[in-house]
Amino acid sequence: MAKAWSPSSWHAFHAEQQPQWPDQGDLDRALKQIASYPPLVFAGEARSLQASLAQVAAGNAFLLQAGDCAESFEEFSAVNIREKLRVILQMSVVLTYSLGVPVVKVGRIAGQFAKPRSQPVETVGDRELPTFRGHMINGDAPTEAARVASPDRLVQAYNQSAATLNLLRAFTKGGFADLGRVHAWTQEFVASSPEGQRYQQIAREIENALRFMRACGVDTEHNHQLHETDVYTSHEALLLGYEEALTRQDSLTGGWYDCSAHMLWIGDRTRSLESAHVEFLRGVGNPIGCKLGPEASPEFVLELCERLNPARLPGRLTLISRMGSNRVEDALRPLLRAVHESGHPVVWACDPMHGNTTVSVSGRKTRDFNAITDEIDGFVRAHKAEGTWPGGIHVELTGDNVTECTGGADKILDSQLDDRYQTVCDPRLNGRQSLDLAFHVAEKLRSTGLA
Numbered sequence: 001m002a003k004a005w006s007p008s009s010w011h012a013f014h015a016e017q018q019p020q021w022p023d024q025g026d027l028d029r030a031l032k033q034i035a036s037y038p039p040l041v042f043a044g045e046a047r048s049l050q051a052s053l054a055q056v057a058a059g060n061a062f063l064l065q066a067g068d069c070a071e072s073f074e075e076f077s078a079v080n081i082r083e084k085l086r087v088i089l090q091m092s093v094v095l096t097y098s099l100g101v102p103v104v105k106v107g108r109i110a111g112q113f114a115k116p117r118s119q120p121v122e123t124v125g126d127r128e129l130p131t132f133r134g135h136m137i138n139g140d141a142p143t144e145a146a147r148v149a150s151p152d153r154l155v156q157a158y159n160q161s162a163a164t165l166n167l168l169r170a171f172t173k174g175g176f177a178d179l180g181r182v183h184a185w186t187q188e189f190v191a192s193s194p195e196g197q198r199y200q201q202i203a204r205e206i207e208n209a210l211r212f213m214r215a216c217g218v219d220t221e222h223n224h225q226l227h228e229t230d231v232y233t234s235h236e237a238l239l240l241g242y243e244e245a246l247t248r249q250d251s252l253t254g255g256w257y258d259c260s261a262h263m264l265w266i267g268d269r270t271r272s273l274e275s276a277h278v279e280f281l282r283g284v285g286n287p288i289g290c291k292l293g294p295e296a297s298p299e300f301v302l303e304l305c306e307r308l309n310p311a312r313l314p315g316r317l318t319l320i321s322r323m324g325s326n327r328v329e330d331a332l333r334p335l336l337r338a339v340h341e342s343g344h345p346v347v348w349a350c351d352p353m354h355g356n357t358t359v360s361v362s363g364r365k366t367r368d369f370n371a372i373t374d375e376i377d378g379f380v381r382a383h384k385a386e387g388t389w390p391g392g393i394h395v396e397l398t399g400d401n402v403t404e405c406t407g408g409a410d411k412i413l414d415s416q417l418d419d420r421y422q423t424v425c426d427p428r429l430n431g432r433q434s435l436d437l438a439f440h441v442a443e444k445l446r447s448t449g450l451a
């Protein structure tokens, strides 16, 4: 029997990856302040997302989870949020049309500020500095002072999340997500890059579908299903004190929800069965995710499913594999089989980013577009072989025209990475590479006979 859970029961477990705050009193004050603030999301919204994810688990929908590796306090603007949303919407239209199922859209946004790190220190020049852990903890500048953890940043992260969420809600309900408009942007992409022209066929089909609807009398500009959409928020639930401060009891059901985002996930570094992270997330009512690297065994994954979803609620648990392009097929198949045989109703999503990070000649962290698509292809093949549904993708992207990942629509070269390398953490796909990826996923699922 599992012990009783409460929003603070995780304190009795070991929490990895927590910063060293210089002053406990300052931390307590910041967390108390956040605990007194309004929730960022409403429990009913988390339940709606879970219902949509249940459709993904059943093979009737597809999950697109995407956004920054780490949101930045400095790159915080309406344009930045809008462009990220725009790419997510464009990808979603391509996927919805090509797969013929609804696409559940979840941003890594409005709270994705804390990063787990492999090393506590890094060497910059001839100095050793504490690593940058995300703007909700410390600064990214390479100085000793910037790298000191500051609890004021937790409050700033809350405020930036609130403003971001507010704009997302406005954009998605106010006409920005209009299907015709989103498709027009995609046509620009198709027309303006040699790679994009490969996708002319799908783009033309979408255009024809829209024309057909209009001809049938559907007012595509005012029909709210074509004009509005739902984009949910998510982040890695890394800083458990912050998550606890935003965990509230739902007045309708009496259940506890982590109201910092609709969906929370556990990272690959903090997912051990006895971890504070598993303890915390097992008790909240939100849909949750867990990253799985190549070391995850079938026994571990089954035990994880039991801990995180003992009631076997469809849509409650998303398993996000991030194996690396050359390991994914072999590493994933035993997991898919074991979970399938156990009857656990999970969503399987592919993170093709975190197992494919390399270092460029100039010393930049990068990811090659072909490795990213190779991981997705291996993920799809594994599902095809096991008779399970490749339920979604989880990617790091930005709407900006950055040069952080090589290859893709504009064939970015290693030597071009310095041109616009702007990420504060991992390399992200730029807008055009992201759309290219959506078309690739669509083609792959179609050619495998899964869509």
Ligand code: PEP
Residues within 6 Å of the ligand: 069, 116, 236, 266, 267, 268, 269, 291, 292, 322, 354
């Ligand atoms: C991430 O998603 O940003 C991340 C750190 O991933 P992982 O836990 O899979 O390494």
Ligand code: CO
Residues within 6 Å of the ligand: 069, 070, 354, 396, 425, 426
């Ligand atoms: Co990352």
